Amino acid sequence: MAIKNHRFEEFWYGTSSNLSRSVRIDPTLIVMHYTTGWSGAGARDWLMGRAGGTGNTGTSAHLVVDRDGTTWQIAPFNRRAWHAGPSHHGGLSGLNSHAVGIEILNPGYLKPLGPDLWVDGYGHRRTTAELEDYGGFLTAPHGRIGPGSFAWPLYTPEQLTVLRRITSALIDSYAITDIVSHEEIDTRGWKTDPGPAFPLETFRDLLGQADEGEEDAVWETTASRLNFRGEGRIGAELVDPPGQLLRGTRVKVLSRVPDWAFVEVLAVPEGAEAGGALGVTGWISTRYMLRIA
Ligand SMILES: [Zn+2]
Structure with missing residues (x-):
């Protein structure tokens, strides 16, 4: 998978309106995110802001990966996108200046509403059967959300396959030293993405640098x-x-x-x-x- 002029040649490309003006970065980290939603094209348009025909002026990313593996690039990897927020990792702060941000289509966690009924962060209800049809989920507690257990929809094999190819190509093209979750770099303690359903360690293994301990x-x-x-x-x-x-x-x-x-x-x-x-x-x-x- 070839990166030329800070872009993947094989993916659709459009420039988000939400990038730091004229700031060039040399990425050393990859930050994995989930989108919290059900539509890949919707997430892409939102993260492109004005250029995507939406009113979002505050967030962006470099790549958006849909459920079927379709990937859109919305910023060159040497431009500063807005995805990490207040953040810290390995002696660095403000990680938007150091990171490629990848948004992966996933609804995020759903809270239990009743027997076999769940609700996402926007109030959309899904039954257990609907979540299973969607691709399955795991249940796991999360201290940042509160007591109890939550449903975490699984990532699709198509997403994980294209993400592995993307990650390997980025490692080959830039001096990437770590692959992190938004959750672990977020200094406010709000973020939960990409969550326990995301196999982060298998991506770290691509660096040949498994977590210490x-x-x-x-x-x-x-x-x-x-x-x-x-x-x-x-x-x-x-x-x-x-x-x-x-x-x-x-x-x-x-x-x-x-x-x-x-x-x-x-x-x-x-x-x-x-x-x-x-x-x-x-x-x-x-x-x-x-x-x-
Ligand atoms: Zn995030």
């Missing part, structure tokens, strides 16, 4: 019953027992490839029978794990 990290599984496989690929034979891991199973990551982690089971959820799971090793999808320590 990763060896001691403890993760919890977030799917109600997560397939526990003998190899890191869809359809690989299950490790039996236990076959599947119940939600809340604690694991340690021993190694990782894109989308898959080879883990050891440290503890099973309270009330569950261990079912021969303790100490067993196998592969799980990184979509369904949340780091807790």
Whole structure:
């Protein structure tokens, strides 16, 4: 995937009206975001501001990635876009001056309204069945939102595939030192994107620079019953027992490839029978794990 003159040649291009005038940047970070919405073209137009025919004068990004992998570039990578807000990472502040911002189409979290009913940040209601049709979701708590558990729609394979290609090309073209979530750089403590459904670590792995302290990290599984496989690929034979891991199973990551982690089971959820799971090793999808320590 070729970048020429700070643009991907293969993507649609239009310049957002919401860029710092004449400020040139040399990006060293990639910040991943979700759009909080259901329409990719709508997000693109919004982030282009006047140029997109919308009244938004405050935010932009460099790339917008739709559910089907369609990607629009709305700023050259050497222009300062407005996506990070008040932010800090690795000794740098005001990360718009240092980062490529990628907005990924995703509704963001939905709060529970009742049995099998959820509501997004704009008041749109979705049933569990509708969310499953949309591409599935995981449930996970989040301290910044409040007590309880929330629905986090999954990213599509098409999005993750194009994002991996984009990330690799950016690493090849710029002196990228880290890939971060908006949540972890936001100094106000408001942001939750791109959320626990986004496999950030697999993108960091593209740098050959996994998070320090990763060896001691403890993760919890977030799917109600997560397939526990003998190899890191869809359809690989299950490790039996236990076959599947119940939600809340604690694991340690021993190694990782894109989308898959080879883990050891440290503890099973309270009330569950261990079912021969303790100490067993196998592969799980990184979509369904949340780091807790
Ligand atoms: Zn964001």
